[in-house]
Amino acid sequence: MYQDVILDHYKHPHGRGLRSGDAEVHHVNPTCGDEITLRVRYEGGTVADVSYEGQGCSISQASASVLNELLVGKDLGEALGIQATFLELMQSKGRITPDEQMEEVLEDAVAFAGVSKYPARVKCALLSWMAWKDATAKALGEAAWEAAGQERRTA
Amino acid sequence: MYQDVILDHYKHPHGRGLRSGDAEVHHVNPTCGDEITLRVRYEGGTVADVSYEGQGCSISQASASVLNELLVGKDLGEALGIQATFLELMQSKGRITPDEQMEEVLEDAVAFAGVSKYPARVKCALLSWMAWKDATAKALGEAAWEAAGQERRTA
């Protein structure tokens, strides 16, 4: 499960550290003590920054780094699509082998496909992604969030 | 376990029915619903009568009949000795084969030796004997009872 891509992100995380943002959340995985504090900043409909700090295993750390790399600069709609695809992959219990289309969407994040076989670790990989979704909801307010979701679904 | 002697006592019980007495007790075996009402009458130190009524299995019924046959007419001290011997036999889990001496004391009651192998039935066999001991204690008052026990132990 420890793909080089994952170890790379773990050892050299992207965008780590807390910077200013529109909203901040703190998520904890109570079963293992992994923690993340995460801030989002939006400019119009674009993800301007995702900054974070936390402690946890290589999987949760690398996954936050990948998230930063993937989502910053994207449209909210597109970012939500990426999040949904990553979620699907992680909940697949190893049953999905990413195809070309998925690789195009997830880029480095496809390296986590192997993690989905380890139920105890899936939560680690998802920690920052759940925090990001939560922070985004907070930043935009539930209404905007619903609208964005709507937009994405009808796109 | 159903020795002919036991079946005989079951079908033709000795001394069944309630007659006048010095004390009456009612004992129940809650696990199977066996019940006995038993009265004792003493004349001096002698067991003048043991009368009883109840419902229960052949073992509990036959054992009450044997008790009546064995104890009526005996000295209290001797009766207590018989009771103690019967108790010992019943609690032996089939490990005691009555010898001649025991047969002399217990007479027909040695037929219950086989019952002691069946833990679920030992209580049935003992129901009337426990009731008799209890009724006797009641009839004589605790003090007299202690004295009798004393006498027996030093005999």
Added chain:
Amino acid sequence: MSGEVLPGEAPAVLPGLLDTEAIRKDFPILDRTVHDGRKLIYLDSAASSQKPRQVLDTLQSYYERHHANVHRGVHVLAEEATALYEAARDKVAAFVNAPSRDEVVFTKNASESLNLVANMLGWADEPYRVDASTEIVITEMEHHSNIVPWQLLAQRTGATLKWFGLTDDGRLDLSDIEQVITEHTKVVSFVLVSNVLGTVNPVEAIVRRAQEVGALVVIDASQAAPHMPLDVQALQADFVAFTGHKMCGPTGIGVLWGRQELLEDLPPFLGGGEMIETVTMHSSTYAPAPHKFEAGTPPIAQAVGLGAAVDYLSGIGMDRIAAHEHAITEYALRRLSAVPDLRIVGPVSAADRGATLSFTLGDIHPHDVGQVLDEQGIAVRVGHHCARPVCLRYGIPATTRASFYLYSTPAEVDALAEGLEYVRGFFA
């Protein structure tokens, strides 16, 4: 119901019978002999069923290849054990048609399941809380495990315990249902199939009235789950309890199914490892159901074994098992009613009735009946069968009970009928 079949007569082939010759090969214990070579005739499945090799093999291979403590382990064995344990939950959920696997709580037996509900309601907040202004309704045909927890709850909260009585022919007397279940009633708990009378109770009528007054419904399905298709959604109950050892599973495992929102709202019962979300010395928060109700290391192997039992039963088909038992019951009622002085305690027809037959035999005490049958290799249960109020109701100290299961045969019914004739002769 008269004695059309004479003792000793070979039974006509009954409609709906299973291939018991094949089935019995799965149950090693049924080959046993007792009392100097007599073949065992096991008619005590209502107390506990025997176990097929498929279940025993599953237990063995669990321990030999996969055992570890479940949850939170990152090593292979821990992952395998967790997957097996949680797969058993899926199987049980499917077996009772639960809307969600998270509604299946593993306990140690049906008794714990029922106590769990009683305790949750005692410690709950409104609107569930049982207190001095509350009525609890049960029935006179409950197993002690569905009486005593409610008596304890009533004593400890001041609630009033009420119950439905029984008719002379062994059915629930629902004639006063409006008086028994009232707007003060917060919980109605009753047995789906009686373990003494065999009666199958009219769930719908009771549930309808309970829903009218907003009471929760708890169903004790301990004698139903092993014998007939069970659909918790069709029952419309709030909680359903049953026990593994009566349905071909291991001892040490029970189930409580509960509606998800209730399991979420209600407080925990036992506290400990696995049932928490986070713990400090000052306070704790709890994991979501079902884990909230599974404190400590669960009966892992036993749950996995129950999963195998459920597979085994489903493989044969619960409707086919029910049909088999119905045929056996009809035949047994016919054969037994031909035994002089035998009185069935419970419904005398096979309609709405399980394969459990209680009876008295003249004034021969059940202990004697059971013991003399045992000497012939026939295992029945005698006593009050943990439902003493039923005996009190019918004015008898105890009964003899023969109970049948998927491995029971008409020949065993014959042996029982003949055995009872012998008992009569023995004590005549």
Added chain:
Amino acid sequence: MSGEVLPGEAPAVLPGLLDTEAIRKDFPILDRTVHDGRKLIYLDSAASSQKPRQVLDTLQSYYERHHANVHRGVHVLAEEATALYEAARDKVAAFVNAPSRDEVVFTKNASESLNLVANMLGWADEPYRVDASTEIVITEMEHHSNIVPWQLLAQRTGATLKWFGLTDDGRLDLSDIEQVITEHTKVVSFVLVSNVLGTVNPVEAIVRRAQEVGALVVIDASQAAPHMPLDVQALQADFVAFTGHKMCGPTGIGVLWGRQELLEDLPPFLGGGEMIETVTMHSSTYAPAPHKFEAGTPPIAQAVGLGAAVDYLSGIGMDRIAAHEHAITEYALRRLSAVPDLRIVGPVSAADRGATLSFTLGDIHPHDVGQVLDEQGIAVRVGHHCARPVCLRYGIPATTRASFYLYSTPAEVDALAEGLEYVRGFFA
């Protein structure tokens, strides 16, 4: 404690080791391979031990030859099952030197045993009753199963929960014992051997103080019973809880030992079949202990299996098992402290210490340590080990824990040390 033994160096023969070659033949699972043929190195016995063939054979033959429901049966199988079940009680009583077999209550696990005590005390009459004027004392190194039941009891009765803190080197801080245990204290519950730190606690000092103020003493011996001679009389406790699956027994079985007079005086916990004396719809009376606390069909096979486990352990000798583990622990402390950046959480010497070693490895997260060890076939546990307050106390989110048992070998310690070096390199 320095690294005298170099990685890869063959361990000198350690004093007191068991013949693990012979012992390991009894445990089928230890032959397993994982991850493409790697030999399993099972260092997670503190979570759950593996089972010897002797126990598995006992389970199998119980189900294949003797199973029936226990108590009150008059047929052969019921009598055999009852005799086996009750014989297991005798064995467990002897194993812990209980003054009477009636003091041994079978539960489903240690968690149920501890909840049982907490609930009994909550519903008890004076002088035992825990209420708002009462203090309950535990320690900061308890397993959640010995924290949450007391938190629940405190919440529900208004009692105050207090605890002993820990010293930096992983021992109980008893310096304020007079302030912690006071004349308001009704119950003191603590772990005999910590499942995270490995610490063996000073029972005598705590019991002496508890007795001074008349408080009941509950000892969680879950990590002691498998590993050392246990003598409830010598401990002078009032209740002792432990769990079968950690001591070579099946899952689904636990034990509560309690002093007879307490078991007699205290109220029941779960209500149901088998725990009653007589039941009417209006009220019930209860059977004498231990049956009063064993509602419903007990974990029969599991108790019988635990009996076999106790025979197995006694056959080897608990003192010899303790000596073996002591030698392994000493060696492991030596080997592990030679691994750079490794920090033991708990006592660093083998004195008053069990064979459970928790540690951190630089800032590599325990999940990663555990996962990379697993890929080498080495099974350890990672996380807070159901004792999160210990992690909070030492300011760490989690630990990696290796735990040893009678089948553990010095070669496995070597494999662990080498595995940890590999982990360091992997994440460097």
